[in-house]
Amino acid sequence: MSLRISADRDRCIASGMCALLAGAVFDQDDTDGRVLLLDPIPRTDHTAVREAVETCPSGALSLTES
Numbered sequence: 001m002s003l004r005i006s007a008d009r010d011r012c013i014a015s016g017m018c019a020l021l022a023g024a025v026f027d028q029d030d031t032d033g034r035v036l037l038l039d040p041i042p043r044t045d046h047t048a049v050r051e052a053v054e055t056c057p058s059g060a061l062s063l064t065e066s
């Protein structure tokens with residue numbers, strides 16, 4: 001199974017939860033703190049990625065599974 005992540009930076013409120021939970025996949029912009037997607041198709045850390053998507057307080061993250 002593969003996961004594809006999408007991040008809507010317009011919805012992001014810079015809480016930092018995603019980077020905290022899955023730092024290999026998500027980071028925060030140095031200037032505004034909003035999400036930076038480092039790896040949109042991660043091969044590992046799927047559990048952490050799912051948790052990050054579910055935990056995001058603004059609904060800025062979404063997953064597609066195939």
Ligand code: SF4
Nearest residue numbers: 012013015016018056
């Ligand atoms: S968890 Fe959501 S709101 Fe927080 S930085 Fe990540 S994408 Fe933005």
